[in-house]
Structures are given as C-alpha cells and as structure tokens.
Amino acid sequence: MSLLTAGMPEIQLDNVEMRYRTEAADVLALHQVTLNIAKGEFVSLLGPSGCGKTTLLRLMADLLTPTGGNVTVAGKSAKEARLARKYGIVFQSPVLYDWRKVKHNITLPLEMMGVKKSVREEKALELLELVGLQGFADKYPWQLSGGMQQRVAIARALSMEPEILLMDEPFSALDEFTRERLNEELLSVWSKVRSTIVFVTHSIPESIFLSDRVFVLSPHPGRLSAVVDIPLPRPRTSGMRNSQQFYDLVSRIRGSFEGV
C-alpha cells in the first residue's frame, strides 16, 4: 500500500553504517541499513535498547554523520535538509527553555527563520489549539505537567511547518494512560498536517497503533531485521487496541524478535 503512494521516497537510507571508535573497542552501532520512507507516511523504528534506533533517527536529523552509506532526506543530503529546515524534531524529554513562556518556546524555530513577530504569535496560538493547550500560551514550562510539556514540544516542532517530523521516544517518560491519549492526539494532529513522521519507540503496541509500517531493528550489531505493514484502517480508534487483528500484529512483531 505504502509503496503505491510513494513517488520519490521522502527519506532514503542506503547501506548506512555507523561505527563508534572508542579507545577500548570499535562498536558497530548500525550495520548496512537500507530503507525507504514515503512522503506522508507514518513509520516507527522499533527495537530494544541498544539496537540503534535513536542513532538511525539522529542520522536522518544530521545530528550524527554516518561512517558509511548515504542518507537522503527530501531529495537532499541530510545536512542540506537540516539547513533547509525540512524537519522538526521532538526528543524524549521536552527540552523546553525555562526562560521562555510556552508560546515563545513554540515560536523559537520561527525566530530562527526570521518570521515576523505578529505572524509568529498567531501561529503559536493556532498550534496550541491544535495540541489542545489553548489558554496556556503565557504559562512558563514548569507550570505544565509532563504530558502537556511534550505537547508543547510537538507544537514547537510543527511551528515551522516541516515536511518531516522526527520523534525520538517522545512519550516514553509518560505514564501508560497519558501515553495512549497522546497517541490518539498525535494521530489527529497528523491527519491535519499530513507530514511524514518517523517515530522511535520501544513499545510494540504504540508502534502498531500509530504506524503505516514498523521497521523492526535488532541489536549487536544494530540492523534492520523486519519490516511489518500495519493494515489497520484509518482513522484509528482506541477500540482497535482490543481487536484480534491488533493482537495478531503484536505477536507477529514479537515473533520477529525471537532468535535474536
């Protein structure tokens, strides 16, 4: 299905290798990873800790440079894509600046791009509404709960209207209930902005619920071990978590880890 929608892939990794050289040893963090992500697709990078999923995301973000292979983002090299501000990123922690009010945290990337102040403020209010935080514009980050802070971080990433949204375990620090609610909210936001999303997670249900496709990674060395299509219809509802199809997908992905 996803292959049909793909013209030119939005993100393309070709034989990517990542090697860390420490004094003690050479660590092969990623070995020969090749994958394509189509425009508008929602994919997850799933795996246990140490499988290199975060490294993979950082390579796409040009926060790391691969020691081998090619990373192409939006038809450019990863670095060019970063300089052209093609993606927004959300980290595991919200990384909000303490000294900025919520709305000014959201406008931070726009300031970088030289957007006019009135436009910025308007955009911030619009985004706050999108992530369900209207009325919190003039609060400081510490006045918000962890889940609300992460929503601000998502709004900030969306403020520059990126083609791509990179998310590195954004909800892993939150409790199960908040996480499931935010999963649904993320999908509803995505249905409006329709950007390409790459979502790193170590939760099998989360990856299934969110994604069109799940890339399963295994450790030592980090490599792509399976790609699983998620044929659940959209829009997805919380009820689907209890469907037989969902359970089957969970066991299928769990099965792909066996023998590792």
Place this chain on the structure above:
Amino acid sequence: MMEGSPATSLITTGNESLPAELETRTAQRFRKVPGPGLWLPLLAGMLFLAMWELQLFHRLFDLKKYQLPLPSAIYEALRDNFSLLLSYTGYTLAEAVLGMLIGSASGFVVALAATAWPRWGGGSLTLVAALNAVPIVALAPIMNLWFGDGIGSRAAIVTATTMAAMAINACKGMSAVDPLALDLMHSYAAGKKEVFRYLRIQNSLPYVFTALKINTTASMIGAIVGEFFFSSRGLGYLLSNSIKVAKMPLGWSCIVLAAVAGVLFYLIVERLEKVFIRWHSSRRA
C-alpha cells in the same frame, strides 16, 4: 522558611556547588600526563613573570620600580626575611583556623536550631546572614575594643565572617533529606533527636564541607584584613606596615605567603573532606 528571604541565601547561592566543581575540574586537568592543560597556564604564568621582570608593565602603565617591585626583588625580600615571615604566617594561620573552627561550630549550632524549630529558629539564620553582610573592616575596630589587639580579636572577626556560610549550608543539608528516608524514620517512631542523629546530620556532611571550603578563604581574608589596623604581628600587619614605609617588595612577599598559606589551608580541608565523605558513604552503604 528560609529560601525566600534574600539575606539567607547570601552565601549558598552559587558558591555552594562551585568548589566541588572546581575541584573535579582541576583534578581532571592536573592528573593527566602533562598536556596543554598543564603547560599552557604554566607557560603563561612564566611569560607573565618574565614580562614583569623585564619591566614591560612598568613602561606600559608608567610605573616606577618602587610602586611595582620586580619579582626578583620580591624573592629577595622573601629570602632575607624568611624566618620572620614564616612565624607571622603561622600566627595569621592560627587566627584563621581558630576563628574558622569557632565560627563554623556556632554556625552549625544555628543550623541545628533552625532545622529543629523552623519557624522560630529560622530567624536566627537570617540574623547570622545579616551579620555576614557587615564589612570586615567595620568589624575590626569593634572586635579590637572587645578583645584587645591580640589573637582573640582576629579570631572573633573570623568567627563572625564564617558563621553564616556554615549556618546556611548546614541547614540546607539538614533540610534536604529524602522525604522517604524521613518517612522511614517516622515508621521507626524516631523522635526529633533520633532523626537528627541518624539522618539529618549525616545528610548535611557534604554541605558542611562545602561551607568549610568557602570558610577557609573567608577566614584568611578575615585574619589578614583584621591585622591591617590593630595588630603588632601577623602577615596583614607586616603587609600594611611595609606599604606605609614604602618597603614594597616585603609587602608583596607577604601576599605571596598569604596566597600559599591560603591554598594549603584549602587543600587540607579538601583532603579532610575526601576522608570524611568516604567514611560517610561507606557507613551508609
């Protein structure tokens, strides 16, 4: 109870974690095999001394040699008066150590009171912090009136200047206990005294040493500045007197020795900290 009032956070803010950080950073720098971290500052220091000796600064700022003596002259003064300087250093150091011990001990007592009875004891903490804002130079004549011009007067000045840092830091350490550890104590039906004995005092040790390190410097300053005005012995006395009679090199050699003594004093306290905190954590583990 205490964080809010401006005067109470007088010493703690910032300085508190500073020495610890400095220590690890310098340790990192110097433990390595001679790298640029060591020879670069050394080289710069030597270059500075050489420029000074060659009178570059004198030409630059239009200074005479009697205003800014050359390093060689300072060294000569140091060598010629070494035994006198050494005995004065001992005298000043004795004042500093004595005052610091009394000051830190009383500061600790204030902290105990402030933690045990937050509402009423907290006021004493604020007062001690206010005492700390009194310039040392204003304390000197008063202490001179009270304690004469002997060692007691400077010890009293140092006491007054070291009390606050200890009181504030120790109180912070005693208050910053893990709430769960406090609950555990309550589950043992421990009284106020037991909570202090088994939990709070232990917990305050790292903070106490932070205060002691701040106080080493403060005590040397207190002792020396105290000697400037009403004393017949000590480094501070010799320093201000040498300047008055234009014996600049001797004055500078006092500063050199004061610096050396100050650094040594600091390093000793730091060493003690390592010993005690190791004991502390091993006891806890």
Place this chain on the structure above:
Amino acid sequence: MRGQHILLRSRALPLVVWVMGLLAVWEGASWLLLHAAKVPLAQSKLPYVHEVAATLWKYSGTLLKEGGATFGNAGVGFLLGAAAGAGLAVLMSLSRTVERLAFPYAVASQMIPILGLAPIIYGIVRDEQVSRIIISGYITFFPVSLNMLRGLRSVDLPAVELMHSYAAKPWAVYWKLRLPASLPGLFSGLKIAAPLAVTGAILVELMGAQHGIGVIMLRNLYYGPSHTYMFWSTVVVGASLGMASYGLMSLIERLVSPWQPEFRPKGGAK
C-alpha cells in the same frame, strides 16, 4: 492572594521578634556594662541602641552622602569587574585555549585572600578613586567569571541539538540559549561579589581617602569615646550598604530572570 499574605506574616513575624529581642538584649547589656559592671569604655564597646539611632537620624545627611560616595565607587568597580568577568566567561566557553590559560588562575584566585591586595593596589595607584574602583572590580571579576562559566556550561546536550536541528547560527545559540541559561550563574556570582565590592571600597577608604563612609568611620574612631555613637552609626551604614548591594542584585535577578526554579511558589503545580 490571602494565602500569600498569611505566608508573609508567618515568615516575617519570627524575624521581627528576633530583631526586637536582640535590640532589647543589646540595650540591656549596654546598661549593665555602663552601670552595673562599670567596664571602662562601656559605651564604646556596646553603645545604647537609642543613642546610635538618634545619631543616625541626626547625621543622616552626612552619612547618606558619604555612604553614597562609597556605594557609587564600589558600584563603578563592580560594574566594570562584572562586565569583564562575564566577558572572560564567554571567551572561556568559546575557546579551549583561553579556558586553559585563565581557568587555573581564576580557581587559584578563589583560594587566596584577595582583599589582602588592597594596600598593594593602593600603593601602586595612590589615588583613592581609582584604587577603590580597581579593588571592587578585581574582587568582582573572578566570582562573576567562574559562576557565569558554570552557567554557560549548564546547558544540556539536547537543548543544543535542538538549536542544531534549526540550523541555528553560532550567535543565535549564544543569544537564545547559552546566555539566558547562564543568568542564574551570573547572578549568583553577582550576589557573592556585591557585598565584597562594598567591603573592598571601605577598606581603601580606611587606608587614607577624602570621601566615603570608611573615612568618617576612621575619623570618629580616632576622636575617641566622645564620638562613639557616630562611629557605630558608620558601622551600621557600612553594614546596610553591604546588605543593600546584595538586595539590589536579588531584585534585579527577579526582574531579569523570573523563571528561575527558586522563585517558583512551593506546593503549586509540580
């Protein structure tokens, strides 16, 4: 609003009681020394509080003027020293070489009795105005620089990576991230340095100057017991200058960086 008011009262009340109590004990002890123990120089050692207060009131004009001179000179030195210290901190955070050169000396300077340099600097400059400014500046320089550097370094990696992901220019990383993040460090340096700068300025005045609170302090000390109330008044003014300098820095800190964790109300949302 009402809760805050009660909190304020409950915090202020013990302090007021303490201060009042201390003053009462002082007054009593002073009476004892003078009339019961008949100690020589009793009023010089522990004067009546009401007499000192009366003198403070009577000579408030002079005291304010001289105190202002001290405060002004200390202030100029303090500002220069703080600016230079902050500058050095930025340089050290930018360049490893500068840091390696300056850092060990900055650390060592924290361990040596800097105020001891006052007579030396006065000896070199021989100008009260200039040496007051130099001493205050010098005392301010290192605490500000070390604390500011700590603040500049307190930025954690993800915050920098975020900037990197925006392809931010180096100046933007400083202006939007590192400098705001360093404000708490900068202010703790300033709060340490401010009372020290005042002390430094008074010290220079005691070594021979024409104006400043230290000058009348010394003068009244020499005049002997008859001027003891005036002497104690100058001590009170000196102490107030020290506390005022600290309070001023705290106030500015609250205005400039109200977002700091320590200013957050306790018991609120997280």
